[in-house]
Amino acid sequence: MNRISLIQVLLSGVNSSIGSILLKWSRTSLPVDAGFADKFLSAGFIGGAIFYSINVVLYAKALDSVEVSLAYPIVAGSGFAIVTVAACYIFGEPFHLFKWIGLSLVLAGITFLAQGG
Template identity: 70%
Template sequence: MNELPLVLVLAAGLNSCIGNILLKWSRTSMPADAGLLDKFLSVGFIGGLAFYGINIILFAKALDSMEVSIAYPILAGSGFAMLAAASYYIFGEPFHLHKWIGLALVLAGVVFLARGS
């Protein structure tokens, strides 16, 4: 079995995670009274858009040989898992028991979907 589509989907999930982190950073690093143009031309916002774009390219390539009904849940689940951990370490967002349980369920679903392909 060719593992490249799964690797592409996971790489797309990583790019989605990075894009979300940059988007959040762009919002928290700007002064509250920053203008609209400043907010949308910030390094974090533009960087987030770039990583979202890479996400789409990688995901589209994975769909060449992978079912979308399998690929998308893996993309979303892996992106969520990476984002939950990254937001805890980078922004100090809380990571309580309910998030651990939810993360475990998401990861279990990703494993089942990946093995089902």
């Protein structure tokens, strides 16, 4: 995998993560009885959709020169890692031992996959 493709794959994961965080924020920042327009036309929801769209474009471009069997685990794993850490700091979600272990295993798996590419 060349450097540009790796950057595209990693940026795809970052954009996916930002999209997830914005979607979570859009759900937690509104009252439970918020209407349809408030839920799906909020800044967080629209921002999340935009970042997911950027994710798709970057991922598709990376697939021009990277095997999907390598690119997808990197996008998913990096996204998982970023969201896990960000959710802890932004939303106060717990970050206990099993999350540390799972995160370590995901990152190890990405490393092994990248070595084969």
